[in-house]
Amino acid sequence: MAVTVADPEPGAPHQPARTRRFPRAWLLRLATALVSGFAYYLSFAPRPLWWLAPLAFAGFALVLRGRTFRGAFGYGFAFGFVFFLPLLTWLLDFLGPDFGPWPWLGLSFALALYYGLAGGLITWVSRLPAAPLWAALVFIALETPRAWFPFGGFPWGRVAFSQPEGAFLPLASIGGAPLVGLAVVFTGFCLAALAARMWERREVTRPVAFAALGTVLPVIAGLALWPTIGTDAQDGERTVATVQGNAPDIGLALQGERGLLRRNTIAESERLLADVRAGRVPKPDLLLWPESATTVTGPDPQVDQLVADFGVPALIGAIYQLPDGHLQNSVIDWDPSTGPGARYAKQQLVPFGEYVPARKVAELVTPFLDAETVDMVPGDGANQTMPAAGTKVGVFVCYEAAFDYPARDAVRDGAELLVVPTNNAWYGESEMSLQQLAMSRLRAVEHGRAVVVSAVSGVSAIVAPDGSVTSSTGLFTADSLVGRVPLRTQTTLSDRLGAWTEYGLLALAIAGVAGGLVLRFRTRRASAGTAAGEAAD
Template sequence: MLAVVAAGFALYAGSPPRELWWLAPIAFAVFAAVLRGRKARAGFGYGLLFGFAFLLPLLGWLQDFLGADFGPWPWLGVAAVQALFVALGGAGMARVSRLPGAPVWMAAVFVAAEALRSAVPFGGFPWGRLAFTQDTGLFLPLAALGGTAVVSFAVAVVGGGLAELARRARTPRRWAAPLAAVLVPVVGGLAMLPFIGTDPNAGTARVAIVQGNAPNLGLGLLYEDGVLHANHIAAAQQLAADQAKGPLDFVVLPEQVGSWGPSQTDPDLSGVAAQLGVPLVVGGLGKDPDGSLRNQIVRWDPATGAGDRYVKQHLVPFAETIPMRPVARLVSPFVDRFRSDMVPDDKPGVLDVGGVRLGVGICYDVAYDDVFTGATQEGATLLAVPTNNAWYGHSEMSYQQLAMSRLRAVEHGRAVLVAATSGVSAVVQPDGTVTQQTELFTAQNLIAEVPLRSTQTLATRLGSAPMWTLVVLGVGAVALSWWRPRRTADA
């Protein structure tokens, strides 16, 4: 029990903003070693401890956000529910640990558990996947092969292989299979490095990111839409005053800068766009003619105002969409802020702006695989993540989200523009490196010339196929373990 708790905390310690990516396979090795040869019931218990020890500190930003008004219960509740999925994975891993090639099957089962918790309940919660600990390091290039599923699988396979090597330390002749489990993903990551393209094969764009800042009020920001709007208009005006630094192709502003009715008018935004002389990409809450609420990103033209939009695909449960409203009122302030749920869309976010095909995902969207896969498949040559992280104070949340953007950059071979209300805003290159980054709770504009790329990575072309392949392998291995004769089987 102490070992799996320590391993779970070590996995958190290796997560962003710390660049200790190598801790993840070591932590998983300890977890796999404890599960080796156990019954499913024991695997469930150890998995629950491992998941809770990892996710509780990882999701500490929920306590920063809601703790003062609602106590620790939202934080503890979300961590506990998500730990249950890790527990299910632990039960399955214990079952398949008796099969030949156990590290492979255990890794596939864990990926299947990640896929499940990324889908249910209420649309899932992908935060804390193994892949998101790998925004730097040897396994990051594997994202271009098969996205987050392959990166998570690589970390888990290496961890499982290390556990088997430790178990077989006194029998060197049986090292071949676990040694292969360790070396193949490492060599694969190294081999992929030369193929991570960063060249501007579709040209370049000179862009600006506006971070207007927000007061660090936590829940006090809930009804301060006007402050966010005013701060970002002022920051954009400052950008216009600095036009001597050179012309721009377009400007990206964060999520939740505006609030628009069906007519979609905003004289301040139109005035800033006219001053800059280039289109804006700006986020806000919109109300459709039928009364539907939408979290959206709008292209704002200097001459014609609001144009094409992207509507957020994955809404945050208990915030943007609120199940069980009478119960949710006990843990969420958004029940009273939004009397009706926002409405998502399922269309990829690709906006033609300033001569660029810009793929867009809003805040929470970046944790999901389908958003930028769909946008890149639809021809996006550059990606953007407008977000509002001002709720979460000086917590690690913004850095965890930035890590996801870095992985998406490599996954699709695209530069990514992160535009946050209060930080962290950043310019991410197609190889995942961050070339510009703001501090938290500062007003700062970033200007960068970024590469545009049209070539598609294998991960983009395959879409969800690698994830489903690993899910089938994991579920199949568990099914095989039920009818296979109960005996210890080594690779």
């Protein structure tokens, strides 16, 4: 069977129709998009395969060459869907069998739409000079609204989070997660342009040289920055201990086991105290408890006594009851002499975990909500930097590691050390805990600070300012970490630029899309004028 096919490349000059057999090229493109999306997933923790990410984007870019907006949207969606499905399987552990696969499938579908839109918009900038750069800007720009919508944003799976090590990581100190992500995608898109042009022309031309330069330049820049990543102490050091009490692997049912989390954390703290008194481990300067390790509704003599026995200040992760009865996910600065003091409340709450968006709609589709289910109250950012153990300690809690502003705000407020209390016990033996640890490793380089991750059931870790993990625990084990960390005062260029990097890249992407539309319109009008002139002749 023969069919007539027109050149599908958007904005391409008019060419005579050609005849060929029924095309199956779309199957090859779809397969490439799916393989590339899965390769992109494989670049994420716990696998140290950071270099797979640019290769995945190279495959994705080859799929998009010559496509229409609609076709590129479909391939972009396929790339994204096959990426998010395995990345987010921990949702199944969290919700358990009662919910079925629908929340997991629904969220993966919604997030893949962003990748579909990226694919479509990339076709609009494909005719611009330096097209790989504009395409990379478009892709990274769409990570910004993904941090806003749906349900207050879900930035899990950002490109930069695939890079907790490797050549691109030092770029975080210059432009944070947005610049790291841009470098990865740009490298992949330039690699695709290089391969395509060499295939088409088989000779070295100026576009080939530019594509080759774009492929290696981000890698060279990242490697050149490695010596600038400071790890030395600038204001002394502190010995920090974090307690991992452990929890049962029961997913969402853990909500009703707060008493058990408290008992386990206290028991492990007492074992650590015995080790300190016996001289088996050094005495810490600061004690850390993980997220929601206890519930505070008033005076707590047991925690008072435990912290007093250690004789050092503690940062206690707690569910704190406000005077009106509402709850806040908090970290409390607990003094060994005076008890609880300053308190930081988590700002970025987990949708459907700590609050329920669209509650009226949700009540129609799930039996797990009723009038007694009360949303937690987000914090306002107060006390994010706490004076403890003679230094300023910046705090951001669990899910907040995925967002740029909490750690940045803490460092700009003078934090010399960052701590991340977290509770990943909800998510079973999945990759979620290590995916989140990768974010903290990126934040360490982004802000030039040591980061201590304190988890209920693992993975707890001490991360050096260069992103390397100096010690860590396993999943679902009762354990403690005691380690020496440097205090640093120097701010990175990323901290000084702040959100301007992200919004600057977003503005460039919008300008590129607008320029691509203008060029597309002029090309079509010129083609129409030429066709009209030929008809008149």
